[in-house]
Amino acid sequence: MTTSNESSLPDEAILLGAHADDWRGAVRLAGDALVAAGITTPVYSDEMVAAVETLGPYIVIAPGFALAHARPSAAVLRTGISWVQLDEPVVFGHAKNDPVDLVAGLAAVDHDAHLGIMSTLARALADPAVMTLLRETGDAAGVRRALGLD
Template sequence: MVDFTGFLPDEAFALDVTAQNWQDAIRLAGQGLVDSGATKPGYTDEMIETVNKLGPYIVIAPGLALAHSRPSDSVMRSGLSWVRLAEPVEFGSKNNDPVSLVIGLAGRDENEHLEVMSAIASALVNPGKVKALADAQTPAEIRAILES
């Protein structure tokens, strides 16, 4: 089981914030990764460039984007960030827009990257957990839901 306290510290959260567009939303997720010590600022640009090159495939479910890029020198340790938007933004995903939750993901290597992605995915397939996550008021509440 993933220890979300280590991967998702308080500094990695931005709750009920505003983004003008999908790039701003990814920048907020990137800032959480930087603030928590998981990445250098360049990783944020890599996440945006990934969407520019490959399209909005990171919008993996209705209202949810998993912002990430390949492991790189900009990743100092594996980690997550959690951005809940006050107003959803469009990413260009025909099936899953608009997005109100952006999870930033940085993996040091492919194994850690996949382990963290798998843990997040397993939490987000449960509709009850998704609702609870949307209503949670603090980072501690969100971590507790993810770990339950």
């Protein structure tokens, strides 16, 4: 099993077939996975939800995909991501990219620390075959493989 120190996306940070009742629940799942992997404290989940409440559904950056994040803060212990594959899509309120069935949680210790992870996610989002694989995979290793993080 991958430990939190070995990967920016450890097993503990990956939830597959998870259920959320709404966008807040989906963001909280991503936050809970960051906490489980030792990437953030629970406060960061609140900060991610507050960011969407304040700024709107700007985190829905591609069809069916949301990148949940907040500003770097003391609640971020190290840079990393979580991955949530929802069993049922949820609505965030985005005019073009709703509903969402994939949510990545991103935590960075500073504004530059996340650039490598963003590059990896951008490659995945640009490839429809990779996105299909991410929606269908049933194991953490498959998520890391699809994202090129294995």
